Each structure stands twice: as C-alpha cells, then as structure tokens.
Amino acid sequence: SINGERLWNSLMAMAAIGPGPNGGSCRLALTPEDSDGRLLLLDWCEALGLTTQVDGVGNLFIRREGRQPDLPPIATGSHLDTQPNGGRFDGVLGVLAGLEVFRTLSEHDITTTHPLMLVVWTNEEGSRFAPAMVASGTWAGAFDTEYTLTRTDRDGITFGQALEAIGFTGDTPVGEPHLSHFIELHIEQGPVLEAAGESIGIVTGVQGMRWFDVVFTGQSAHAGTTPMAARADALAAAARLIDRLHHYAVADETGTTRITFGTLDVPDSSRNVVPGQVRLSVDLRQTDDDALDALQQRFRTELEACGEAFGVQTHVERIWASPVTHFDPTCIAAIEQAARARHYRCRKMVSGAGHDAVYVSRRTPTAMIFVPCWKGLSHNEAEYASPEHCAQGAQVLCDALLSLDRC
Amino acid sequence: SINGERLWNSLMAMAAIGPGPNGGSCRLALTPEDSDGRLLLLDWCEALGLTTQVDGVGNLFIRREGRQPDLPPIATGSHLDTQPNGGRFDGVLGVLAGLEVFRTLSEHDITTTHPLMLVVWTNEEGSRFAPAMVASGTWAGAFDTEYTLTRTDRDGITFGQALEAIGFTGDTPVGEPHLSHFIELHIEQGPVLEAAGESIGIVTGVQGMRWFDVVFTGQSAHAGTTPMAARADALAAAARLIDRLHHYAVADETGTTRITFGTLDVPDSSRNVVPGQVRLSVDLRQTDDDALDALQQRFRTELEACGEAFGVQTHVERIWASPVTHFDPTCIAAIEQAARARHYRCRKMVSGAGHDAVYVSRRTPTAMIFVPCWKGLSHNEAEYASPEHCAQGAQVLCDALLSLDRC
Numbered sequence: 140s141i142n143g144e145r146l147w148n149s150l151m152a153m154a155a156i157g158p159g160p161n162g163g164s165c166r167l168a169l170t171p172e173d174s175d176g177r178l179l180l181l182d183w184c185e186a187l188g189l190t191t192q193v194d195g196v197g198n199l200f201i202r203r204e205g206r207q208p209d210l211p212p213i214a215t216g217s218h219l220d221t222q223p224n225g226g227r228f229d230g231v232l233g234v235l236a237g238l239e240v241f242r243t244l245s246e247h248d249i250t251t252t253h254p255l256m257l258v259v260w261t262n263e264e265g266s267r268f269a270p271a272m273v274a275s276g277t278w279a280g281a282f283d284t285e286y287t288l289t290r291t292d293r294d295g296i297t298f299g300q301a302l303e304a305i306g307f308t309g310d311t312p313v314g315e316p317h318l319s320h321f322i323e324l325h326i327e328q329g330p331v332l333e334a335a336g337e338s339i340g341i342v343t344g345v346q347g348m349r350w351f352d353v354v355f356t357g358q359s360a361h362a363g364t365t366p367m368a369a370r371a372d373a374l375a376a377a378a379r380l381i382d383r384l385h386h387y388a389v390a391d392e393t394g395t396t397r398i399t400f401g402t403l404d405v406p407d408s409s410r411n412v413v414p415g416q417v418r419l420s421v422d423l424r425q426t427d428d429d430a431l432d433a434l435q436q437r438f439r440t441e442l443e444a445c446g447e448a449f450g451v452q453t454h455v456e457r458i459w460a461s462p463v464t465h466f467d468p469t470c471i472a473a474i475e476q477a478a479r480a481r482h483y484r485c486r487k488m489v490s491g492a493g494h495d496a497v498y499v500s501r502r503t504p505t506a507m508i509f510v511p512c513w514k515g516l517s518h519n520e521a522e523y524a525s526p527e528h529c530a531q532g533a534q535v536l537c538d539a540l541l542s543l544d545r546c
Numbered sequence: 547s548i549n550g551e552r553l554w555n556s557l558m559a560m561a562a563i564g565p566g567p568n569g570g571s572c573r574l575a576l577t578p579e580d581s582d583g584r585l586l587l588l589d590w591c592e593a594l595g596l597t598t599q600v601d602g603v604g605n606l607f608i609r610r611e612g613r614q615p616d617l618p619p620i621a622t623g624s625h626l627d628t629q630p631n632g633g634r635f636d637g638v639l640g641v642l643a644g645l646e647v648f649r650t651l652s653e654h655d656i657t658t659t660h661p662l663m664l665v666v667w668t669n670e671e672g673s674r675f676a677p678a679m680v681a682s683g684t685w686a687g688a689f690d691t692e693y694t695l696t697r698t699d700r701d702g703i704t705f706g707q708a709l710e711a712i713g714f715t716g717d718t719p720v721g722e723p724h725l726s727h728f729i730e731l732h733i734e735q736g737p738v739l740e741a742a743g744e745s746i747g748i749v750t751g752v753q754g755m756r757w758f759d760v761v762f763t764g765q766s767a768h769a770g771t772t773p774m775a776a777r778a779d780a781l782a783a784a785a786r787l788i789d790r791l792h793h794y795a796v797a798d799e800t801g802t803t804r805i806t807f808g809t810l811d812v813p814d815s816s817r818n819v820v821p822g823q824v825r826l827s828v829d830l831r832q833t834d835d836d837a838l839d840a841l842q843q844r845f846r847t848e849l850e851a852c853g854e855a856f857g858v859q860t861h862v863e864r865i866w867a868s869p870v871t872h873f874d875p876t877c878i879a880a881i882e883q884a885a886r887a888r889h890y891r892c893r894k895m896v897s898g899a900g901h902d903a904v905y906v907s908r909r910t911p912t913a914m915i916f917v918p919c920w921k922g923l924s925h926n927e928a929e930y931a932s933p934e935h936c937a938q939g940a941q942v943l944c945d946a947l948l949s950l951d952r953c
C-alpha cells in the first residue's frame with residue numbers, strides 16, 4: 140500500500156514553492172518558481188537513485204529500472220506548472236503520486252518487469268504560453284518543436300528563451316523515449332464525483348476544445364465630446380459578444396456547451412477614452428465534435444454581428460483545436476479493476492479539462508484516474524482534495540501500473 | 547496680429563516630445579516626457595525674459611510684467627500632459643497660444659496694465675492620476691493638496707512621488723497666485739464647429755461628469771469543467787452592464803447622455819479560467835445636473851441587477867463628480883466681441899470635455915475659446931486642428947486678453 144501521509148507531505152512541500160496569497164500556488168510555466176518545483180522533485184528522485192532525461196522542450200523523464208530494461212517503460216506523470224492563482228493539486232497530484240508509487244516500490248524492494256517512468260510535462264496549463272499541453276503535444280508529434288519553442292508569453296518572451304533561462308533545455312530528442320502505456324492521475328476539477336459521493340473517476344476520454352484570439356478595432360475617441368451614435372467602441376462590441384454567447388451557452392438545455400472569455404485587454408486604456416481596441420480570448424468546449432463545430436459557427440456569426448452593430452472591425456484567429464479524445468480500453472479496464480478490487484466507489488466519466496494524457500494517447504495506450512475535489516473548484520487558490528482521496532487515487536495508480544506490468 | 551506660422555512651429559516642436567506611434571503624442575502626466583515638454587516651454591519663456599513660479603502640485607505660473615505689478619494678473623493657459631495615445635493639440639494649443647500672445651506683445655513692445663500670466667496646469671487628462679483637472683482643482687480649493695499628492699497611478703506611484711521624481715515640486719503655496727481673469731483656448735474635441743463650418747466656439751459652460759470605479763467579484767473557476775450554471779463570472783456580469791448601459795445611452799433621443807467604459811482589467815487573467823474579478827471604470831456625462839442624477843441612478847440599478855443575475859458581488863465607488871459649469875458673462879462677452887470684430891464665424895456652445903477652466907471658474911471670472919478639430923476626433927493620435935484655425939483661436943485669445951486688460 141502507498142503511504143498517504145508521505146504523499147500529502149510531498150504535496151504540501153511542493154505547494155510552498157510559489158505560494159499564492161490565498162493558500163494556493165503560483166508557478167507559471169518556465170518561471171523561477173517552476174524551476175524550483177522541478178529541482179525539488181529531482182532532489183527527491185535522486186534520493187531514490189533514479190535517473191532523469193530532459194528533452195528539448197523541457198519534459199522530464201524519470202526512470203525506475205525494470206528487470207527487462209529493453210522493454211518500453213510503463214509511464215505515469217502530469218505537470219508541475221500552475222495557473223496565476225492556481226491550486227495545490229492540479230497537475231502536482233499526478234506527479235507526486237507517481238513519486239509515491241516509486242517510493243512505495245523501493246520500500247518493498249519491488250522491481251517491475253518493465254521499466255517505470257515518471258514524466259513531468261512542460262507548460263500544461265497554457266496560461267503563460269498558449270496552447271495548453273503543448274509539450275506533451277510536441278512529444279506526441281502534434282506540434283513541431285520549432286513551433287513550441289517560439290510560442291510567446293504576453294511580454295513577448297518565447298518558450299525557448301524561458302526554457303533556456305531556467306536551464307531546462309535538455310538534449311534528449313523530442314519524441315523520445317517511447318512509452319508502453321501512460322496512466323495519469325488528476326483531480327477532477329469538476330463537481331461530479333463529490334456530488335455523487337464517489338472517490339474514483341475512471342476517465343474514458345476528454346471533451347473537444349478550441350481557443351481563439353479576437354481583436355476588435357474601433358476608433359479611440361473622447362468620452363465627453365463624442366456622441367454615442369458617432370462612436371466605434373471596441374469594448375462595447377466585445378461586451379455584447381460576451382453577453383450574447385454567455386446567454387447562448389446558459390440556455391443550452393443539454394448543459395454541454397462551455398464558453399469562457401478568460402482574458403480581455405484594452406491596450407493603452409484610459410478612463411475618458413472610448414476604447415479603440417480590445418483583445419479577447421475565447422475558449423469553446425463541447426463533448427461532441429459536431430456540436431463543437433456548430434458552437435464555433437455560432438461564435439463566428441455572433442462576432443460578425445457584434446462588429447457590424449458597433450462599426451467595429453473584428454479579426455479572429457483560431458490558435459488551438461483539440462478534438463474529442465477517447466482513451467484506451469486496456470488502460471481503462473486496468474484502472475476500473477484496480478478501483479473495484481479496493482472497493483472504492485467509482486464511475487466512468489469524460490473529462491471537461493484538457494490533460495497531457497490527451498496528446499500522449501495519440502501515441503501510447505493511455506487513460507486517466509480522477510479523484511474528487513472540493514466543490515469542483517479548480518484554477519482557483521481554494522482548490523482542495525482530501526488526503527484520503529489523494530491516497531486512494533495514488534493507490535489505484537499504483538495497482539493499475541503494476542497490473543499493466545503483469546500483462 | 548499673432549504669428550500663425552510661429553505658433554504652428556511651436557506646436558510641432560512640442561509634439562515631437564513623446565512622439566506616438568501613429569503621429570500623436572504620449573506625455574502622460576509627471577513622466578519624463580511631461581518634464582521634457584515643460585522644460586522646452588520654460589526655455590522659450592526664458593528667451594522672452596519671463597519669470598516662472600511653480601506651486602506644490604507642479605502648476606507653472608509664467609509671468610509677463612504689467613505697468614501695474616500690484617494688479618492681479620490676467621491669465622491664460624491649459625495643460626501639456628496627454629492621453630496614452632494622445633493628440634498634438636489637446637491642451638498644448640492653449641499653452642502655446644498663450645506663449646504666442648506673449649511673443650507677439652514683446653515683438654510690438656506692448657506692455658499691458660495688468661501683469662499677464664501663462665499657466666500650465668498639472669495632470670489635466672486624469673489618465674495617469676484620477677480625477678482629471680486635479681491640479682487646477684487644488685489651486686481653486688476643490689481638492690486638498692494632501693489629497694492630490696496621494697492620488698496613485700496603476701503601478702501604485704503617487705502623484706507626489708512622480709512630481710518629486712521629475713523635479714517639479716515648487717515652493718509657491720498651492721492657491722497662489724491670485725488671478726484676475728482666465729481665458730483658456732482649446733480644440734473643441736467634438737464635431738460641432740467643423741460640421742457648421744465655423745472657426746470659433748464661445749464656450750459658455752461645461753457639462754457635468756462623474757467617474758466611478760467598479761469591482762465585480764465572482765469566483766475564478768476552470769473553463770472546461772465548470773458548468774455554465776455553476777459559474778460566478780465577473781467578466782460576464784461586467785459585459786452585461788456595459789451592453790445594457792450602452793444601449794440605454796444610444797436610445798436617449800435627446801442625445802445628451804454619454805456613458806463610457808474606458809478601462810477594464812481582469813487581474814491575473816488566464817484563457818482557461820472563468821474570471822473571478824473585474825475592475826471597470828465608468829464615465830457618465832450629461833448637460834444637466836438632474837439628468838446626471840438620473841443617469842447615475844440608472845447605472846447603479848443596472849449594476850445591481852447584473853451582479854445579481856450572475857451571482858457576482860459588485861462594489862462601486864464614486865471617485866469624482868464635476869457639476870455643470872457656467873462661465874463668466876464678462877469673459878464670454880470679451881471672447882464674442884473679439885471673434886466678431888475679426889469676422890470669424892462663431893457660435894456659443896457648451897463643452898462636452900472637462901477643462902482646467904472648470905475649476906479655475908470657481909475662483910476667477912473665466913471662459914473658453916474653442917477651435918474646430920478634424921472629424922471631432924480627440925484622445926486619438928489622429929487629432930488635428932488646421933494652422934488657420936489654431937491661429938484664429940490664438941488671435942481671439944490675444945484680443946480678448948487685451949480687452950479685459952482695458953476694462
């Protein structure tokens with residue numbers, strides 16, 4: 140059995156790196172805090188005698204040797220980066236539960252047939268560098284390394300520059316090593332398991348998502364002298380789009396439409412100036428790719444109408460599209476058997492959030508384990524998963540990895 | 547007669563300090579650019595043998611001696627600070643036209659009975675430090691000096707710190723010197739004069755204005771996992787408020803309602819996070835104080851409704867209120883006579899923009915002269931007033947000041 144208390148202590152030690160003002164963590168990708176988090180993990184791994192490879196986009200591959208070193212490793216892992224006001228569990232749980240599995244095996248002198256591998260994927264959140272999951276996507280071949288290294292943050296710093304700055308540009312070619320299976324443990328980040336009183340989600344897939352950058356260009360003008368009818372107010376146009384699409388999503392009776400406007404910037408804004416430009420990010424999600432197409436069409440139609448209504452030009456760029464993902468039946472079965480053998484209450488479910496497992500699953504048989512989190516809150520400093528649920532998740536992870544090793 | 551070419555050359559020389567990317571100027575209040583603009587003006591004034599006093603909030607009082615030095619000076623002036631993407635004429639024209647009057651008088655060896663005074667008021671725009679016109683307001687007694695020195699910009703720098711940093715904290719007590727009359731020349735910043743083919747506006751007053759800071763507090767949450775119905779989206783609430791009030795203002799058939807949301811910030815925003823907080827600025831204007839009261843009430847009612855509709859808390863602070871201003875009949879008459887004597891096409895009108903003259907008029911008989919600007923555009927780099935109109939405005943200013951001196 141894994142050691143729940145040790146796992147919890149690791150989680151709290153990691154949370155103290157880049158502490159947020161309200162009890163969460165702030166370790167944006169490839170910042171000094173991200174680096175400190177990685178170094179802490181690597182210290183712990185060194186103490187276990189594990190070896191680490193780093194690839195050209197900063198992914199960490201931590202290897203625990205198996206009896207047959209030539210077999211491809213059975214892998215687990217997640218990410219250590221967080222949102223600006225992020226929680227202590229999103230991503231971190233999956234990494235530290237993997238570490239806890241390795242510690243438990245070492246304690247009991249267990250050597251698996253396959254090598255095992257703990258992977259830390261770079262920039263999963265997509266907050267500093269869009270898109271999300273870009274480094275697991277690069278490993279999986281969904282993005283070119285060059286594309287990934289040239290993503291820029293809001294200050295114009297590239298992914299490659301930031302990676303160099305923290306010293307985590309490795310020499311393992313991107314795409315190596317090959318993995319045999321991948322199981323990722325994560326908090327649910329939604330309300331389903333908690334509401335049902337269940338402790339394990341067997342994740343069968345992930346909904347589709349698309350990201351857009353929209354620019355509204357009107358005309359900056361004086362707030363006091365410019366008649367309402369003579370304005371081309373970029374913010375008024377953006378506000379109407381937000382209101383219309385929010386209304387549309389709320390009205391969807393299936394409850395599957397998700398629309399989020401996470402960032403809105405008015406460059407060089409001033410109180411007494413009618414905004415001449417607005418930059419808006421749009422995040423669309425649906426459980427079904429056809430429904431996502433329809434949602435995208437609706438968004439484009441509304442955008443055009445709002446621009447026209449306010450005499451404002453609109454420019455839209457789709458910067459990311461992740462289709463609906465279906466995980467591997469063998470991995471799903473391994474997780475389900477592990478959960479049932481431990482008599483944990485569980486259900487099969489689809490993830491609303493993207494995860495590194497999405498891209499990994501394009502190359503490698505993959506599935507995920509969810510544990511409940513308080514009120515379904517995530518991307519919020521108040522994010523919380525209980526020590527018991529974290530331990531149960533890590534136990535299922537351990538059992539599932541060992542059962543895949545035995546196949 | 548004033549020298550229109552010399553005036554234009556001064557305007558273009560000043561515009562080159564803090565040049566904007568699209569042909570305008572960027573000299574935010576109390577920045578190094580603002581300082582450079584002040585120093586250029588002071589160089590020009592020194593060449594004329596003029597003396598300058600600086601008060602405790604950085605206002606410049608540049609004196610041209612009269613035959614009776616004990617009489618209070620007849621004054622003109624405006625401001626040198628600009629919006630972030632500001633134009634080359636807003637404020638600057640009033641200052642440099644005053645300089646041109648002084649130059650013309652010196653050329654013709656004219657000494658007035660009263661001393662004349664050219665005043666440069668600090669931070670008129672209100673863009674870096676709210677409220678607008680705060681330093682003329684402090685001179686006039688509308689604000690305490692302490693209040694003014696403690697206004698902060700977005701980076702938390704105070705007015706007092708910024709003033710010290712550019713070395714313009716003077717030792718003249720705020721409120722001194724006393725002025726006998728004040729005439730301010732300014733571009734109209736609106737479309738009326740140009741549309742009517744007139745070149746001089748005789749400004750009889752200024753509409754009322756109120757500024758508010760609104761904070762929406764919802765709950766940050768995951769964009770992919772949080773059902774629409776479970777969100778407390780601060781940006782969705784703000785967007786609805788903007789849309790509703792914009793609609794309300796446009797629908798006003800009198801055309802006198804002006805509502806502007808100039809700045810909107812989502813702190814620590816991220817693409818895949820439902821915004822937990824939004825900060826919004828609101829600028830309300832009306833030509834009549836009762837109508838402004840009603841507008842404010844409507845704003846508060848809509849704000850409450852939008853907060854409730856989205857489960858978002860709202861907090862509103864009124865940070866500035868400037869009632870409807872009526873200028874002095876003697877000054878108005880002096881301007882009108884000057885314009886008519888030169889056969890310039892003119893009209894009486896009310897200003898939609900606030901000006902330093904608003905606060906000066908609380909202590910001193912005051913009025914304003916407007917000249918047309920291209921398409922009424924202002925607070926925009928494309929702001930433009932023709933050399934002819936600038937010269938005509940400066941001529942009326944000169945004539946009106948001399949006629950007040952003769953009274």
Ligand SMILES: NC(=O)NCCC(=O)O
Pocket residue numbers: 229263264265271272328491492493494768769770818
């Ligand atoms: N797990 C997680 O929060 N991933 C970020 C990518 C997304 O927005 O779903």
Ligand SMILES: NC(=O)NCCC(=O)O
Pocket residue numbers: 361362363411636670671672678679735898899900901
């Ligand atoms: N003249 C001018 O643009 N003043 C700024 C104050 C206002 O917003 O009206």
